[in-house]
Amino acid sequence: MRTVTCAAPVNIAVIKYWGKRDERLILPVNDSISFTLSLDEMYSKTTVSISPTFTEDKFWLNGKEESLENPRIQNCLKEIRRRASKRKLEGSDEDVLNWHVHICSANNFPTAAGLASSAAGYACLVYALGQVYGVEGDLSSIARQGSGSACRSVHGGLVRWYKGEMEDGTDSFARPIAPANHFPNLRVIICVANDGRKKTGSTEGMRRTVQTSRLMQYRIRESVGLRIDSMMQAIKEKNWSAFCDLTIADSNEMHAVCQDSFPPCIYMSDTSHAVASLVHQYNEIQISKGNLNNKVCYTFDAGPNACLFVPGAVANEMLSLLLRTFPPSSPPNADNFIRGMKPQTLSLSKELESIADENAQSGRLKYLIHTKVGEGPRVLTEDGAHLLDPVSGLPT
Numbered sequence: 484m485r486t487v488t489c490a491a492p493v494n495i496a497v498i499k500y501w502g503k504r505d506e507r508l509i510l511p512v513n514d515s516i517s518f519t520l521s522l523d524e525m526y527s528k529t530t531v532s533i534s535p536t537f538t539e540d541k542f543w544l545n546g547k548e549e550s551l552e553n554p555r556i557q558n559c560l561k562e563i564r565r566r567a568s569k570r571k572l573e574g575s576d577e578d579v580l581n582w583h584v585h586i587c588s589a590n591n592f593p594t595a596a597g598l599a600s601s602a603a604g605y606a607c608l609v610y611a612l613g614q615v616y617g618v619e620g621d622l623s624s625i626a627r628q629g630s631g632s633a634c635r636s637v638h639g640g641l642v643r644w645y646k647g648e649m650e651d652g653t654d655s656f657a658r659p660i661a662p663a664n665h666f667p668n669l670r671v672i673i674c675v676a677n678d679g680r681k682k683t684g685s686t687e688g689m690r691r692t693v694q695t696s697r698l699m700q701y702r703i704r705e706s707v708g709l710r711i712d713s714m715m716q717a718i719k720e721k722n723w724s725a726f727c728d729l730t731i732a733d734s735n736e737m738h739a740v741c742q743d744s745f746p747p748c749i750y751m752s753d754t755s756h757a758v759a760s761l762v763h764q765y766n767e768i769q770i771s772k773g774n775l776n777n778k779v780c781y782t783f784d785a786g787p788n789a790c791l792f793v794p795g796a797v798a799n800e801m802l803s804l805l806l807r808t809f810p811p812s813s814p815p816n817a818d819n820f821i822r823g824m825k826p827q828t829l830s831l832s833k834e835l836e837s838i839a840d841e842n843a844q845s846g847r848l849k850y851l852i853h854t855k856v857g858e859g860p861r862v863l864t865e866d867g868a869h870l871l872d873p874v875s876g877l878p879t
């Protein structure tokens with residue numbers, strides 16, 4: 484039996500992937516750019532075992548056995564096996580490719596956060612399968628076939644997913660464009676909104692947008708390509724202020740095309756808008772003081788939770804501002820309100836205190852996740868890392 488366990492990170496797009504040109508191969512209508520988040524606070528973990536004694540392929544997700552019929556998982560598995568068959572498997576015969584596989588995956592962050600769990604999950608699955616079958620080379624184009632955004636979680640730091648031009652998708656892959664410390668000491672604050680509404684999933688939402696939104700045609704033809712160029716320039720020049728403006732503009736454009744779809748896809752809630760407005764007020768103050776490097780930016784995926792990118796120098800201030808503006812509604816939540824990296828002393832200037840008090844709405848946010856940007860997937864070798872027993876191949 485061979486058993487490997489890996490962890491893969493979440494990524495958050497600053498130029499969004501929204502819309503496919505090929506649904507089956509998962510090919511996007513535009514390039515996208517993302518930041519990979521640190522594995523310290525949020526990750527997907529997957530154990531893959533292959534053995535000649537297994538009688539069928541099996542899959543467990545977050546503790547529950549699930550069907551492996553899902554075509555997206557099947558596509559990833561098929562592609563890994565196809566690549567493995569092209570090279571001689573180390574110290575083994577061809578039989579290994581006929582062995583059945585057991586896969587067990589779990590996220591360490593609550594699915595309630597609605598945060599790119601499929602991206603981390605598919606990146607982890609493909610990375611772990613790649614390790615077990617000894618597949619080398621680019622794994623992003625395989626992860627892409629699980630979930631588009633997953634292709635970017637295969638790398639750390641700032642990552643660009645090139646949409647590609649070919650019909651067979653061979654030139655649609657993700658590549659790292661800058662390391663995690665490119666903007667030094669950058670923090671991430673995810674504002675988990677108290678919003679249990681059922682949303683339209685990304686796959687359905689983007690299909691509807693491509694089919695019905697005229698504004699989407701403007702985004703594809705006129706806007707997002709130029710924004711990608713400007714973002715590449717901002718990254719190259721380490722221009723944080725421009726990076727922030729472009730990130731905010733692209734998130735807002737994505738949600739505008741969602742709103743323009745028929746029927747509209749509404750992902751941002753009143754709370755989302757309140758967080759966005761607070762960030763703009765905060766940035767006005769920084770701009771008025773000439774501290775452009777202290778600007779904060781927000782971006783929203785297909786849900787109400789804001790993801791903020793925050794320079795380390797103002798991370799504690801931003802956490803304090805959020806805590807004072809959106810305090811937890813009841814004391815039991817208070818202890819657990821800031822999760823992840825522990826903040827240092829929380830304090831606010833009089834000016835920020837009054838902004839918080841003017842905007843205060845308790846109970847709007849469930850909690851904050853405080854983390855940073857980070858590296859790509861890795862193999863876990865520490866004792867007890869496996870989710871499958873290395874002898875029985877069943878969940879531990």
Ligand code: DP6
Nearest residue numbers: 496499500630631632685686784785
């Ligand atoms: C809003 O990758 O979840 O997070 O390819 O259909 O699985 P599928 O969609 P998915 O879309 C994520 C879209 C987004 C923006 C982004 O991550 O770029």
